[in-house]
Amino acid sequence: MNSDRRYPEAISGSFPTPPLSFDDKQGREIEIRPYDGSEAEYEALAEMYVEFDPEDRAQGIPPGKESRIRTWLDGILADDCYNIIAWDGDVAAGHATLVPDTNGDHFELAIFVLQDYQQAGIGTSLIESLLGYGKSVGITKVWLTVERWNHPAVSLYKKVGFETTGAENFELEMAIRIGEAE
Amino acid sequence: MDVLVGIGSPDESVAALERSARQAAATGDDVTVAIVGDHTAEARERLAADAAAVADDAAIEISVRQVEGNPGSQLVDIAEDEGFDELVIGGGSTSPMGKITIGSTAEFVLLNAHTTVTLVR
Numbered sequence: 351m352n353s354d355r356r357y358p359e360a361i362s363g364s365f366p367t368p369p370l371s372f373d374d375k376q377g378r379e380i381e382i383r384p385y386d387g388s389e390a391e392y393e394a395l396a397e398m399y400v401e402f403d404p405e406d407r408a409q410g411i412p413p414g415k416e417s418r419i420r421t422w423l424d425g426i427l428a429d430d431c432y433n434i435i436a437w438d439g440d441v442a443a444g445h446a447t448l449v450p451d452t453n454g455d456h457f458e459l460a461i462f463v464l465q466d467y468q469q470a471g472i473g474t475s476l477i478e479s480l481l482g483y484g485k486s487v488g489i490t491k492v493w494l495t496v497e498r499w500n501h502p503a504v505s506l507y508k509k510v511g512f513e514t515t516g517a518e519n520f521e522l523e524m525a526i527r528i529g530e531a532e
Numbered sequence: 533m534d535v536l537v538g539i540g541s542p543d544e545s546v547a548a549l550e551r552s553a554r555q556a557a558a559t560g561d562d563v564t565v566a567i568v569g570d571h572t573a574e575a576r577e578r579l580a581a582d583a584a585a586v587a588d589d590a591a592i593e594i595s596v597r598q599v600e601g602n603p604g605s606q607l608v609d610i611a612e613d614e615g616f617d618e619l620v621i622g623g624g625s626t627s628p629m630g631k632i633t634i635g636s637t638a639e640f641v642l643l644n645a646h647t648t649v650t651l652v653r
Contacts, residue, residue, distance in 0.1 A: 409631035422630050449628045458629045495631055520634045 355456065355515065357491050357525045362511030365482030365528070366475075368434050374470035378438050382479045385433035391442075392427065395435065396420060398442040403465045408497060409521065412462065425449075432457070432487060434480050436472050443467040446480040448492065456491040457484065477510055481528050490529035495521040533561045536616040536647075538607045539579055540569035540637060546582055548622045548652040553590035563587075563594045566610060568603035568637070604640030611647045623651030 369383035385391055399412040399419045407414070413422050426447050427433055436444035444463040451458065459480065463473045484492060494512070496503050498521065507524050516523030537552050549565060556563045565583045567576055580596050587594040599606045611619045621641055624634040632653075634642075641649055 409633065410626070411630050413630075426629065447629070451628055458627055458631075460629050460631070495627065495633060518636055520639055521631075 355491075355493055355523070355525060357456075357493075357515070357527045358511075358513045359527070361527050361529060362481070363485065363528060365478045365485060365510075367482040367486050368479040370475075370479060372471075372475060374467070374472055376470050378467075378470070380443060380467075380472055380475070381437045382434055382475060383437070384483060385427060385435055387427075390440075391435065392423065394440065394442040395423060395427075395445055398445065398464055399423070399462075401464060402462065406462075406465065408460075408500070408503075409495065411460065426460075430454070432480070432484055432489070434476065434483055436463070436467070436476050438467070444472050444476050446476045448480060448484050448489065456493060457489055459492050459494045473506055474509070477506065481510065481526070485528045488529065490531055491525065491527055493523060493525040495523050498522045533559070533617045534615065535561050535563050535618045535620060536607065536611050536614075537563060537565050538603065538619065538621045538637070538641070539565055539567050539583060540603050541622070546586060548620050548650075549583055549586050550590075551650075551652045552620050553586050553592055553594070556592045556594075557590045563592065564616070565594055565596045566599045566607060567596065568599050568606055603637045604644070607637075607641055608645045611645060616647055618648045618650060619645050620650045620652060623653045 371379060371381040374380050396419060400416055402412055413419050426449050430450050432448040434446050435442050444467060446461040448457040448459055461473060461477050512524040512526045514522055515525045535552050537549050539549060552563050555561055567579045576598055583596050607619060621638055624632050624638060626632055
């Protein structure tokens with residue numbers, strides 16, 4: 351991706367740092383915590399993506415087939431990435447991730463919420479918690495792309511402080527600054 | 533069939549040419565490669581050499597031309613003016629996350645070409 355990506359001048363904040371828990375709009379107790387690297391959490395995530403409605407895929411992710419889901423997860427759950435999971439008991443209801451660019455000082459964000467758990471406030475909590483988690487480990491610049499017709503996602507990103515930084519392609523590019531540059 | 537293959541970056545477009553070359557080897561398509569985009573002369577030569585190597589591997593003849601100016605509009609114009617049957621381009625790169633993104637050239641070509649367009653992944 352282009353290395354001359356633009357970021358807002360102003361630093362957004364303040365975001366909560368996981369682990370945290372709350373009751374969603376359906377009254378389910380949801381806990382958000384960083385991915386612990388265990389096989390059990392990996393398998394719960396794989397299961398969430400196998401269940402994922404293809405209609406909610408964005409720009410080819412999550413992939414459709416289980417084998418490709420696992421290859422994709424291996425990439426984004428690597429040691430240089432930051433992942434948090436929203437749990438309903440032992441069911442992974444949502445997942446958000448920060449994946450470094452090749453030059454390593456900015457991170458691409460993505461967030462997925464399982465269909466049964468959408469529109470319950472989990473997405474907002476997940477993204478705020480992920481930015482809080484990122485900030486706590488020293489990340490300052492986060493970007494994403496989103497399909498321009500995906501209005502619910504675009505308004506969620508705006509609500510937490512993302513600004514549109516690129517609008518010349520099919521996808522909107524948005525970015526946020528969450529800490530002082532070193 | 534006359535096929536025009538647009539090449540603008542090594543990683544994205546060589547796959548497009550490889551696909552066209554395989555098809556040409558099987559069907560006898562005439563393949564023309566247009567090297568587009570904002571590159572140094574050396575980079576353009578390297579892309580031309582890449583194209584020649586792919587053609588050699590597939591044992592086909594291709595013609596290669598260097599095209600200056602806006603990549604999308606140049607490809608669309610050449611395809612139309614010279615009566616190409618198909619325009620082949622690289623179909624997007626993927627982000628670190630694995631998201632597929634379609635670049636401005638691909639978008640322009642898809643929206644403006646009157647020929648059939650093939651996006652190669």
